[in-house]
């Protein structure tokens with residue numbers, strides 16, 4: 736085996752080890768069953784605003800038309816997030832700032848906060 740081949744094999748093994756280690760770290764840090772974050776629709780004009788406070792969404796039930804956007808404004812002391820049951824909109828855990836999502840399709844979109852299951856809301860698109 737040439738030195739170059741051995742070095743290449745070594746690099747590949749190290750690479751797989753790093754991927755495995757990283758996956759382990761991510762799995763340990765990620766809140767359980769929280770789906771992947773969906774980027775906020777930055778710059779989109781929202782039609783409805785929901786306040787995210789300790790510990791509820793206010794108002795919990797809102798209605799928009801297809802193509803309209805909902806903006807969640809975070810102002811709690813504790814970290815909260817917005818997690819759609821179907822994973823179609825998922826924010827980061829945050830105490831300030833906002834999260835915007837555009838709803839294209841009619842339907843009911845229930846969501847909650849991943850760390851406070853009692854915090855629930857529904858966006859109705861019709």
Ligand SMILES: [Cu+2]
Pocket residue numbers: 790814815816848849850851854
């Ligand atoms: Cu919360």
